[in-house]
Every structure is written in C-alpha cells, then in structure tokens.
Amino acid sequence: MFYYISGTLAHLTPTTAVVDAGGVGYKMTISQNTFESLPRSTDGAPVKAKLYTYLSVREDGIELYGFAGEAELSSFKMLLGVSGVGPKAAISILSLLTPEKFALAVCTDDKKTISKASGIGPKTAARIILELQDKLLKETPPDKAEQSISVAITTKGTSTGKLSEAQDALMVLGYSRSEAMTALGGVDISGMEVEDIIRTALKKLMK
Numbered sequence: 001m002f003y004y005i006s007g008t009l010a011h012l013t014p015t016t017a018v019v020d021a022g023g024v025g026y027k028m029t030i031s032q033n034t035f036e037s038l039p040r041s042t043d044g045a046p047v048k049a050k051l052y053t054y055l056s057v058r059e060d061g062i063e064l065y066g067f068a069g070e071a072e073l074s075s076f077k078m079l080l081g082v083s084g085v086g087p088k089a090a091i092s093i094l095s096l097l098t099p100e101k102f103a104l105a106v107c108t109d110d111k112k113t114i115s116k117a118s119g120i121g122p123k124t125a126a127r128i129i130l131e132l133q134d135k136l137l138k139e140t141p142p143d144k145a146e147q148s149i150s151v152a153i154t155t156k157g158t159s160t161g162k163l164s165e166a167q168d169a170l171m172v173l174g175y176s177r178s179e180a181m182t183a184l185g186g187v188d189i190s191g192m193e194v195e196d197i198i199r200t201a202l203k204k205l206m207k
Helices: 032-037 070-080 087-096 099-107 122-139 142-154 160-172 177-185 194-205
Strands: 004-012 016-021 024-029 048-058 061-067
Touching: 004 024, 016 048, 024 061, 032 087, 048 070, 061 070, 061 087, 070 087, 070 099, 070 122, 087 099, 099 122, 160 177, 160 194, 177 194
Parallel strands: none
Antiparallel strands: 004 016, 004 048, 016 024, 048 061
16 A cells, blocks of 8 residues: 655654654554664754555554565565564564574574564474575575675684585585575584584485
8 A cells, every 4th residue: 555655753662653744644663673774863853754664454453564675674574474473573573683684594594593583482483484495595696695694604603614615515416505505504513523514404405
C-alpha cells in the first residue's frame, strides 16, 4: 500500500517513529538499527525523514513497519517468509543485526549470533538459516560474499594457515571457492587439525 513515507519526524523512540506527511501522522514500528540511523535535531528545528514501509495485516490488527533503507526492508520480508517467524521476531533480529551482518550470519551458518536476538531460540535460528541460506548466497555477489566470509572467519581468532589448507583441499575435491568458504565459515577450528577441519566441512557440504 505504501512504498515509503517521507515527511517531518514528529516523534521518535527506540521502537517507534511518527512521520508527519501532509498533516497525517504515520506511526511506524522500527528496529534499533533504523532508530540509530534516523536524523536528530540539534537546535529543536523540525527534521525530515524517509522510511520504507511494510504494512502488516493480521487477525489481531494492522501495523505499519518503517525502515531506514531498502536493504533492511528486504531482509524483513525475507524473514517473514520463514515458517514461524512473524514481524516482531523479524524486527528483533534486525534490531540486533544490520542487513549485511544478518546475511553474513545466515551464509556462515552462525546460529549463535542470530539466536542472540530477543525471542529467537536456537531452533528458530537454525530454521532461518535452513530456509534463507541458499537464497542469500545466490543474491550476494561472489566477491562480496567471499570477502565477508573471510572476515568472519579471521575474526574468530582462527589460524589462517589451517583455513587456507582446508579450503585448498576442498577445492581439489571439486567444490567451488564459495562452497568451501561457506562450509568453513561455520566451523570453530580452535585446537583442530587440518584433517579434522576438512572432515567437518565435508559433513556440512554433503548434507
């Protein structure tokens, strides 16, 4: 019904934004990330805001959701497509993670990070990854995905040498670079030998 709403930011809290557009105040539920990205008035003067919207129509009511960018709106819609995930759960995840970090967590099988969101348990996090991983991997440009996954791997305090060896071995076995990096991205290799890393990654790849 609404693609975006642009106007004066009349009211703002960490969970709600009201935009006055043409004399009508549109109340929208927002994520923490959208809240932090919205402009603030330094001198009390009115500030302009533009929020991309999603209108949720349910048996228990109608609610308008607002997002600072189209990427967050897209992530929200993806989450709503996962069985058992409603608007509140989706907003909870996007309050914890930016769209980029959410995509990275899904692509690297990082259930622990997703389940840190309020109201999201390990089973729901696993279901989100199961239903969205292939979709996100296809939509993310290969070079960007590989760069992001590499960063995620190295920030876990793992050994780059072991990961490189394991990745090369998986590619020799016929897997693509992206497949190898995705499989390795969800593995905590602390204290593991290269052979064990390869076996763990292969188990994931053959599921």
